[in-house]
Amino acid sequence: MNILDSLKWRYASKRMNGQRVPSDKVETILEAIRLAPSSMGLQPYSVLVIKDEELKKQIRPIAMNQAQIEESSHLLVFAAWDNVTPEHIEEFIQHTASVRNMPAEALADFKNSLLQMAAGRTQEQNFNWAARQAYIAFGTALVAAAAEHVDATPMEGFDAAVLDELLNLKEKGLRSVTLMPLGYRDADNDWLAKLPKVRRQKEKLFLEA
Ligand SMILES: Cc1cc2nc3c(=O)[nH]c(=O)nc-3n(C[C@H](O)[C@H](O)[C@H](O)COP(=O)(O)O)c2cc1C
Numbered sequence: 001m002n003i004l005d006s007l008k009w010r011y012a013s014k015r016m017n018g019q020r021v022p023s024d025k026v027e028t029i030l031e032a033i034r035l036a037p038s039s040m041g042l043q044p045y046s047v048l049v050i051k052d053e054e055l056k057k058q059i060r061p062i063a064m065n066q067a068q069i070e071e072s073s074h075l076l077v078f079a080a081w082d083n084v085t086p087e088h089i090e091e092f093i094q095h096t097a098s099v100r101n102m103p104a105e106a107l108a109d110f111k112n113s114l115l116q117m118a119a120g121r122t123q124e125q126n127f128n129w130a131a132r133q134a135y136i137a138f139g140t141a142l143v144a145a146a147a148e149h150v151d152a153t154p155m156e157g158f159d160a161a162v163l164d165e166l167l168n169l170k171e172k173g174l175r176s177v178t179l180m181p182l183g184y185r186d187a188d189n190d191w192l193a194k195l196p197k198v199r200r201q202k203e204k205l206f207l208e209a
Contacts, residue, residue, distance in 0.1 A: 001147075001149075003143075003147070006143070006146040006147050006149075007143070007146055008197070009146060009149070010142065010145070010146035010151070010152070011151075011185075011192060011193070011197065012153045012154060012192070013068060013151045013152075013153050013181075013183075013185045013186075013190060013192070013193070014066075014067065014068065014153070014190050014191065014192050015067055015068065015071060015185070015186040015189045015190040015193075016067075016068050016071035016072050016073075016151060016181060016183035016184060016185060016186055017071065017183070017184050017185070017186040018071050018073070018183070019073065019183065019184045020073045021073040021074060021150050021182050021183060021184070025148045025150055026049075026073075026074055026182065028144060028148055029141055029144045029145050029148060029150065029152075029182065030047070030049070032140050032141060032143070032144030033047055033137045033140060033141050033144070035140070036136050036137040036139075036140040036141075037136060038133040038136060038137070039129070039132075039133055040114060040117075041092070041096070042084070042088070042089075042092055042114070042133070043133065043137075044080060044081040044084055044088065044129070044130035044133050044134075045078060045079060045080045045081060045130055045131075045133060045134035045137065045174075045177070046079050046172070046174055047076050047077065047078055047079070047137070048076070048077040048079060048167065049074055049075075049076060050074065050075040050076075050077065051073075051074055051075075053070075056069055056070050056072065056075055057070055058166060059075065059158075059163065059166070059179075062158055062159050062162045062163050062166065063155065063157060063158035063159075063163075063179060064157045064158065066153075066155065066157060068153050068155075068181040068183070069179070069181055071181070071183060071186065072181030072182055072183040073182055073183040073184070074181075074182045074183070075179065075180070075181050075182070076141065076179065076180040076181075076182065077163070077167065077176050077178075077179055078134045078135075078137065078138050078176070078177050078178045078179070078180070079134070079164075079167075079169055079172075079174035079175060079176045079177060080127060080130035080131040080133070080134045080174065080175055080177050081126070081127065081130045081173055081174060082123070082127050082130075082170070082173050082174060082175045083118075083123045083126045083127060083173070084117075084118040084121075084126040084129070084130065085118070085173075086115060086118075088118075089111060089114045089115055089118065090111075092114070093107050093110070093111045093114075127175060131175075131177045134177045134178065135177070135178070138154065138177075138178050138180065141180060142154055142180070145180075145182060150182055150183070150184070151182070151183055151184055151185045152180050152181070152182050153180065153181050154178065154180060155178060155179040155180065155181070156178055156179075158176070158179055160175060160176045160177070163176045164176055
């Protein structure tokens with residue numbers, strides 16, 4: 001399938017059939033997430049990969065009782081850093097220096113600009129910036145899942161504070177932002193499966209400037 005066929009095939013499944021997604025396909029989707037771009041390259045988020053049936057069962061009521069949570073094969077939780085700290089920046093600089101085989105000192109100006117950026121914002125502003133970066137990875141995951149013919153439902157319909165508590169995210173310096181059940185559609189029981197996509201008209205979406 002080409003990219004447009006994959007994007008037409010995908011939809012936000014409301015019901016899944018519990019079938020397992022093969023691990024190579026999951027790994028491809030996770031690698032696409034890892035390869036997603038982010039501002040400054042910092043990737044200020046983590047993605048929790050939940051397979052445990054009991055945990056998914058506990059999460060369902062926190063997510064407006066949406067059936068896909070429990071019927072999915074894997075549940076991804078996109079969680080952004082709750083702040084951007086000097087420790088995060090130091091780790092990123094050391095990692096960049098190591099991957100690119102260069103002295104960390106050569107990245108001093110870059111490091112200072114990152115430190116200034118983070119220090120010039122409140123914790124909440126840093127979190128919101130981190131959450132926007134997480135959304136880029138989230139969108140990338142949706143496209144990767146479609147390319148792999150795996151259903152994926154983008155989800156904001158959940159109580160983040162309660163989920164953070166359940167998953168102990170505060171201790172990890174994270175706050176949940178979005179969810180994405182991965183699995184296979186239950187087309188017979190999903191009211192949305194056969195409805196045409198609604199998208200804004202080209203002339204309204206794209207403005208010639
Ligand atoms: C950020 C975001 C949050 C969403 N939250 C939910 C959700 O909690 N539950 C749900 O069933 N669909 C959710 N959706 C799905 C949208 O309603 C859906 O993507 C949109 O109507 C377009 O339809 P399609 O994805 O089926 O093509 C969400 C989508 C996005 C991008």
